[in-house]
Amino acid sequence: MTQQRRVILEELQKLDSHPTADEVYERARRRLPRISLGTVYRNLEILSECGLIQKLELGGTQKRFDGRVENHCHVRCIRCGCISDVPMAPLTTIENRLRGTSDYEIIGSRLEFIGVCPQCKKEH
Amino acid sequence: MTQQRRVILEELQKLDSHPTADEVYERARRRLPRISLGTVYRNLEILSECGLIQKLELGGTQKRFDGRVENHCHVRCIRCGCISDVPMAPLTTIENRLRGTSDYEIIGSRLEFIGVCPQCKKEH
DNA sequence: TTATATGCAAATGATTTGCGTAGTC
DNA sequence: GACTACGCAAATCATTTGCATATAA
16 A cells, blocks of 8 residues: 555545546645656556445546445536436346346446536536 | 448448447448448447437447447446347336436436356356 | 565557548439 | 548547566565
8 A cells, every 4th residue: 555545545535526547646646746647547446456446437438436335326417527426226126127038147237327417507 | 321331330230249340340341341440430420420320338448339229228248248238128217216316407327237148157 | 675566658549530532412 | 513421641548558666565
């Protein structure tokens, strides 16, 4: 657990904005000016493998990272691309229904909602 | 509607494997050996804007394309990365429940299942 | 000390774009 | 004939990696 790794983890837990690797880098740089982007990527990978953070593969070109690891889903704003949490029970019912009909062994699911965030609704 | 665009559309409608841009390119090249990858990308974009095909932003690094445009979701194999269709009613109930509690204006949702495909189950 | 992580810069992979030519309506 | 699309190659963007040095256990 290096300084860099700790700072990255702390910044991620502090935020609820689901930042991209780049945004994490910018934040970490305020505390460790010499940190490199490569280090940020490497640590985001390691931390998500350890289950300390979550790597999100939602729509859009960049991956995003989440300091919250409990099972929850996300809404993405179609206008500005921002992401928020949605408190929602896991979809066990739907997964189980699929288990009955699919040839696949079902492990889990990923649910993302698409919408317009309050901010963008106002501006529109 | 150029030859290239028609071939791309036809190949996509012929397949149910949810190919990447690259795979579409390989297939199209069998019929039009001089077609370029740039053209494939441009046409996949245009066709999906017209609603003739669907651009899928699922997990993984590459986008995938689907000749079927009706609302349906997908299972991704965690081992080999292949993608299959899942016949499933749209999640209107869940979306409506969210409409009651979220500040967002909910437009739609994207649901992807993760599992192991029959092929990979056998090999394991 | 000894493995592991870092910073830097270069490499990779997917996708996009500029430009001059060719094809479609 | 005018507009749009094409082929090609170079550019871009996110992410990954090789390597020599620095840090943590």
